Amino acid sequence: xxxxxxxxxxxxFLAAFTYWPVIGVTLRSFTQQRYGQQASWGFDxxxxxxADAHFxxxxxxxxxxxxxxxxxxxxxxxxxxxxxxxxxRLATVLRTVLVMPQLIPLVAAAALFVFVFLPGEGLLDxxxxxxxxHATNWLGxxxxxxxxxxxxxxxxxxxxxxxxxxxxxxxxxxxxxxxARVDGAHGWRRFVDVILPLLGPTFGFVTVIAMVNTxxxxxxxxxxxxxxxxxxxxxxLYYIYQQAxxxxxxxxxxxxxxxxxxxxxxxxxxxLRALERGIHxxx
Amino acid sequence: xxxxxxxxxxxxxxxxxxxAATEIDFFFPVPVQGKLSTEMTRMxxxxxxxxxxxxxxxxxxxxxxxxxxxxxxxxxxxxxxxxVLMSANFMREYAIDQKAMPLDALIAKDGKTPExxxxxxxxAVRPNATENGHVxxxxxxxxxxxxxxxxxxxxxxxxDPEKPPVTWQEWVDAAKKLTKRDGDxxxxxxxxxxxxxxxLGWLTSGFTMSNGGExxxxxxxxxxxxxxxxxxxxxxxxxxxxxxxxxxxxxxSDANAVASAFFSGRAxxxxxxxxxxxxxxxxMKTPFKVAFVPRAIRNAVPIGGASLIIPEGNSPERQAAAWxxxxxxxxxxxxxxxxxxxxxxxxxxxxxxxxxxxDYIAKNPDAKVAIDQLAYGQPWFATFNTVGVRKALEDQxxxxxxxxxxxxxxxxxxxxxxxxxxRPYVEQTALKLPQ
Numbered sequence: 001x002x003x004x005x006x007x008x009x010x011x012x013f014l015a016a017f018t019y020w021p022v023i024g025v026t027l028r029s030f031t032q033q034r035y036g037q038q039a040s041w042g043f044d045x046x047x048x049x050x051a052d053a054h055f056x057x058x059x060x061x062x063x064x065x066x067x068x069x070x071x072x073x074x075x076x077x078x079x080x081x082x083x084x085x086x087x088x089r090l091a092t093v094l095r096t097v098l099v100m101p102q103l104i105p106l107v108a109a110a111a112l113f114v115f116v117f118l119p120g121e122g123l124l125d126x127x128x129x130x131x132x133x134h135a136t137n138w139l140g141x142x143x144x145x146x147x148x149x150x151x152x153x154x155x156x157x158x159x160x161x162x163x164x165x166x167x168x169x170x171x172x173x174x175x176x177x178x179x180a181r182v183d184g185a186h187g188w189r190r191f192v193d194v195i196l197p198l199l200g201p202t203f204g205f206v207t208v209i210a211m212v213n214t215x216x217x218x219x220x221x222x223x224x225x226x227x228x229x230x231x232x233x234x235x236x237l238y239y240i241y242q243q244a245x246x247x248x249x250x251x252x253x254x255x256x257x258x259x260x261x262x263x264x265x266x267x268x269x270x271x272l273r274a275l276e277r278g279i280h281x282x283x
Numbered sequence: 284x285x286x287x288x289x290x291x292x293x294x295x296x297x298x299x300x301x302x303a304a305t306e307i308d309f310f311f312p313v314p315v316q317g318k319l320s321t322e323m324t325r326m327x328x329x330x331x332x333x334x335x336x337x338x339x340x341x342x343x344x345x346x347x348x349x350x351x352x353x354x355x356x357x358x359x360x361x362x363x364x365x366x367v368l369m370s371a372n373f374m375r376e377y378a379i380d381q382k383a384m385p386l387d388a389l390i391a392k393d394g395k396t397p398e399x400x401x402x403x404x405x406x407a408v409r410p411n412a413t414e415n416g417h418v419x420x421x422x423x424x425x426x427x428x429x430x431x432x433x434x435x436x437x438x439x440x441x442x443d444p445e446k447p448p449v450t451w452q453e454w455v456d457a458a459k460k461l462t463k464r465d466g467d468x469x470x471x472x473x474x475x476x477x478x479x480x481x482x483l484g485w486l487t488s489g490f491t492m493s494n495g496g497e498x499x500x501x502x503x504x505x506x507x508x509x510x511x512x513x514x515x516x517x518x519x520x521x522x523x524x525x526x527x528x529x530x531x532x533x534x535x536s537d538a539n540a541v542a543s544a545f546f547s548g549r550a551x552x553x554x555x556x557x558x559x560x561x562x563x564x565x566x567m568k569t570p571f572k573v574a575f576v577p578r579a580i581r582n583a584v585p586i587g588g589a590s591l592i593i594p595e596g597n598s599p600e601r602q603a604a605a606w607x608x609x610x611x612x613x614x615x616x617x618x619x620x621x622x623x624x625x626x627x628x629x630x631x632x633x634x635x636x637x638x639x640x641x642d643y644i645a646k647n648p649d650a651k652v653a654i655d656q657l658a659y660g661q662p663w664f665a666t667f668n669t670v671g672v673r674k675a676l677e678d679q680x681x682x683x684x685x686x687x688x689x690x691x692x693x694x695x696x697x698x699x700x701x702x703x704x705x706r707p708y709v710e711q712t713a714l715k716l717p718q
Contacts, residue, residue, distance in 0.1 A: 230681040247670070
């Protein structure tokens with residue numbers, strides 16, 4: 001009874017701001033109602049979503065964005081964590097520098113990067129001009145815009161993920177690495193066969209965080225490209241916003257929300273399962 | 284307990300007695316950079332101290348789109364603001380959705396007919412403020428696209444800065460002379476236009492209208508004319524500027540890229556809003572001039588800007604208070620002073636009869652060009668689902684500018700996408716026939 005009383009405040013908040021909206025959006029996704037129509041139940045929203053070419057583009061972009069940001073930023077984060085895991089003055093300074101982007105709000109960083117990527121006058125083109133490269137329309141070219149966005153996201157997130165790997169590495173007992181060394185394992189063998197398996201729980205956690213980030217981090221897209229050119233940098237969350245707020249089509253928005261939250265949940269469970277299979281937990 | 288309640292009631296009554304003025308809130312956006320927000324607050328304070336019946340709290344609500352969202356949310360929550368400065372191209376949606384109230388009754392109280400009332404404003408801004416003869420918004424600040432060009436670049440290319448291009452042919456000829464290349468790359472573009480979402484649709488509608496077209500159905504929100512000769516021709520013109528004449532950079536240039544290229548001499552001519560006049564004056568280091576946007580078949584530019592509206596759901600008392608504010612803000616003197624401060628033109632025609640306004644126009648010849656071009660102003664694109672329907676076109680024009688699509692097939696696709704978005708409204712109106 002006391003336990004329930006103690007839980008009550010957070011439970012109330014969870015119910016009001018998480019569980020109820022989840023139920024509400026699920027119900028809305030199965031409600032067919034467009035301008036001036038009577039509401040009825042059915043799969044019309046999902047059918048329209050499947051037929052919408054824009055949703056197809058947005059899904060492709062989101063997958064590219066996820067793969068393009070998660071793999072490099074996790075690899076870099078792990079590399080930096082390995083290099084900087086031993087305490088020292090230089091390591092402390094470098095760690096701070098790497099975590100710095102995390103302290104800048106994404107929307108503010110995006111406002112700055114608009115000027116870094118400015119064709120001709122921007123910081124990037126200014127330096128590339130020394131190598132004889134002409135002005136490049138980084139954010140206005142359908143072939144480059146998504147990669148520019150991905151680059152910023154990697155820059156922004158790597159330091160944050162490194163913190164988790166540093167914590168994970170600190171949790172690995174030195175004796176295990178020592179034992180491997182005594183057994184004659186080289187640096188790379190020790191990394192692959194001892195350190196990586198022991199980092200399993202960290203990997204599982206960081207991968208899920210990174211996946212959620214690719215879904216919710218769209219601040220820079222809104223500021224820098226508005227999803228353009230021609231939807232080339234548009235992502236699922238911004239698509240949902242466009243349907244709900246610009247087109248007043250909350251049914252389509254709800255269907256897209258249900259699909260992508262469901263998909264993300266599935267992916268998270270699968271990746272945790274896959275990563276935990278080889279995981280060694282300390283008892 | 285009863286004593287406490289009566290004491291509370293007495294306190295409440297005292298409160299309302301001391302506070303005879305009607306308290307209302309007013310949502311306003313700031314779509315351009317600068318000191319506009321402070322100036323708006325100062326203007327509202329001017330209104331508050333000019334009388335004692337109404338006290339207005341100004342609420343800054345972000346950009347035009349944010350203001351739209353916040354107003355819709357407030358109306359849905361049953362707590363609408365008494366007055367909003369709303370982007371004029373959302374006006375039709377507000378009328379269709381019955382989210383803004385017709386102002387005819389308030390206008391009648393002042394002894395005017397809706398027609399006589401709206402005739403106090405420039406003809407070009409009237410269509411976006413009215414729907415089927417009812418007044419829904421009172422125009423407050425407006426702009427049009429305009430051509431900016433560098434005097435130095437013109438002289439260097441052997442062109443006369445006093446004779447800017449007037450037709451599309453002259454425009455292309457001038458742009459070719461003004462363009463500088465290093466291999467395939469443009470080191471100075473002859474021309475750049477703002478091609479990001481929102482602005483691109485606005486400018487394309489202008490080129491379409493100049494090319495003889497209509498762009499959208501002005502009387503009813505269910506039709507757009509994308510897959511027509513006038514629009515395809517206008518988009519082909521943009522395609523040619525990039526890929527045939529090679530005087531405009533490939534891809535999409537946003538407002539920052541266009542402005543900085545103009546300031547640094549990497550663009551000789553640009554098309555931007557008259558609302559950017561102050562910004563260009565402050566940042567352009569070499570002499571520049573402005574001119575009408577060159578024409579194909581006729582001179583035509585779309586109107587941009589915002590009108591004052593009263594959202595649905597306000598009490599008669601709050602409506603009357605909001606109307607008082609609106610009347611003040613759109614009076615010739617106040618409307619004129621806002622125009623001089625911002626660079627927008629004043630939609631209220633009588634503002635230009637005031638001596639201080641005549642003075643300003645005499646001192647700023649570029650402001651005069653903007654006013655003269657207003658004679659060719661056309662209403663701003665407004666349909667059901669305006670933003671989505673506009674984006675359907677913009678996605679395709681961006682693909683053309685990037686060399687990923689050809690104008691004819693791109694406009695066929697844009698028409699298809701727009702029709703799909705308009706369909707629910709069409710079914711409930713034009714196709715809803717007697718049973």
